[in-house]
Amino acid sequence: MAAFGVVPGSLPVFDGKDYDDWIVKMEAILGFQELEEAVKIGFQDSTKLETEEQKKKSEKQSKENKKIDCKVRMLLHQCVSAAIFQKISKAESAKHIWDILEQTYGNTESVCDYFGKIQAIANSMRGCDEQLPDSKVVEKILRTLTPAFDHIVVAIEESKDLDEMTVEEL
Structure with a gap:
């Protein structure tokens, strides 16, 4: 996985305008960081496993997923204006933030x-x-x-x- 600390010096900040441009830039940043799965698919908790080995593996994966999700949320928070932040601040996951932004600004209806x-x-x-x-x-x-x-x-x-x-x- 890419080093999480390596992010371009100038992050694109979304202020409610030019969503299509901002999303392209963010997808490139998230892709470079190998974090796009957190916003595109999200992470599922699998709590009903049968064996102790499966539970251990799942807990480790879940902990890693939470860490990745937190990093993506932090990155997304840095890349929006204060007004937009108010709309996404209560989101529980990076995917939820992404979905809120898509529903609010990504409407492609002609x-x-x-x-x-x-x-x-x-x-x-x-x-x-x-x-x-x-x-x-x-x-x-x-x-x-x-x-x-x-x-x-x-x-x-x-x-x-x-x-x-x-x-x-x-």
Whole structure:
């Protein structure tokens, strides 16, 4: 196994932006350290073993796994901003931290998929006799886009009449 103390001098710090870039850098660091298993698969405790020899071997492996997991958690804690740290600080394992970050920032849903989901919900509401003008749906979409789209939302709001815009035009 690689020496755990050998980490690049400048660690990438994730601040909520450019998750895709940060994840590539972290996977490289974890791969170099031979620690990627802790975040990709996690470690399982096998407590129901039959023989004493199996129990000893399992305890030794479990202790090593806990040590690796702790080192990965420490590394991940160092590689996030204070605001992001608050979201992951209570995670019990490196895999849990990784999963939280993936679920929160790694959403790869396309804009078209997102629009489609919003349209389906809006159509369902209309099917229940809800008065829902396109302008309200457009506003909802613009309000709920991720921060990566902030500059686009501002440009649309400044250049278009949202009261007259349809979802298709958006």
